[in-house]
Amino acid sequence: MSATAWCIALQGLEGTKVEVEAATSMNLPKTVFVGLPDTALNEAKERVKHGVKSSGMKWPDGVVTINLSPGSVPKYGTHYDLAIAVAAMSVEATNEVRTEQLPRMVMFGELGLDGRIRPVSGIVPLLLAASKHGFSTAIVPAAQLGEAELVPGMATWGAEHLLEVLRILAGHPTSHRADAPAAGETSPGMLRDLADVQGNEDGKFALEVAAAGRHHLFLHGPPGVGKTMLASRLTSILPDLTPDEAIEVSAIHSLAGRSLTDGLITRPPYQDPHHTASRQSIVGGGGREIRPGAISLAHRGVLFLDEGPEFGQKTLESLRVPLENGSVSIGRAMSQVTFPARFQLVLAANPCPCGFSGVVGKECMCPPFRVRQYQDRLSGPILDRVDIMHSMPALNRFLAIDEVPRESSATVLARVVEARDRQRRRLRGSPWSTNSEVPGSYLRKALPVPADLGPVNRALARGTLSPRGVDKVLRVAWTLADLAGKDTVGAVELGAAMQLRLGETARAA
Known part of the structure; x- marks a missing residue:
């Protein structure tokens, strides 16, 4: 049988x-x-056998062969337990398991020795994949029913015990009510407001431009000037995720083992790994089962690398392809996995290891070669992929609380949302929705080019801009035009974009 x-x-x-x-x-x-x-999965032999027997059901006599087909695809994890148990019980005629619904149903769950069904990681991507394969009904652990109901187009039943699964198959399910999902997760950045930042008006403007066009940002300056404070507030001025983006981001976090009991993640995620983090934890990987890293967990959100030069050289260089392609491919002997990784990179760095090279009133204790060595850890190819370079000087006086009016994140967010809407309208009919995504060919052929490109050509001739850098300048210029409510890029926007891209070097150009 x-x-x-x-x-x-x-x-x-x-x-x-x-x-x-x-x-x-x-x-x-x-x-x-x-x-x-x-x-x-091999250990499921004893888990499932004891779970079936503890439920009062009979385990088949003789040799029980469990085949997971197709045999060429590696199988990882414990979410197969429930399907294995149901298939094994169905073989034994004395169990009288109803099997009419099985061809149209998928089931996920880890089985305990007493027959309880425990939660598993990745329930959202599992159900999304099942839906793509034509399944419309699923049985999931009762504790994850609310999470499962976030996936559209799937009728889901929650089961706490193996016996409840048999009742579902017999057409007499036990009622499990899923808690109503919350509006979504609040990103750590939303707990912080731009109004908390004292001074640094140029830095706030650079942050607003970065948010409006989804541009990568590099903040450099001495310790204590507010680099981390600014970066941690970037998500507070980013628009909510679209419904499709929310499902995509939530699926990645579900695969990483994160519970979604609060509903879909509707705010841009924020990841700030420590500089001692391994390359695998940032890029993603694993022995046999490949898991997403920080760059994928930051998909559609912000990846903040504080003290950027302190990260390993190989870790930093591994960001090159994801920064260009918006995805990362991880290969192993038996499989290759691609994760989305369209994150917004924010780098922060001190001028030297002690932090005071070139700072007025401070004495740098680092030998010149150490300063150069420290700065060279952020290679040219990585920095060339960053759109905005902003130097943050130290504050030279204390500002009273009410001395300078400070804009809240909500005020800046309203301008960012308006700029994003302009981009969507301009790019309607294309695969892109923000300026940072637009390829150089489209920038030059489909969008009006500024009349005077003299400053750009001079910078290109002097080597202060690369061909990639020219595209970066044009993208930032379009974002500045969007923030100003303009339909074309003029000399003002182009000059400001060069200043944001090159900093002090732009003045010489």
């Missing part, structure tokens, strides 16, 4: 339909798994 249940094998965010087949043959009692299971 044989029976079949259905599950999903994840490779990154992409899923493959897996047929879980169970068959028996008369011989000494034994359970055999085939179909490229990993160690955790």
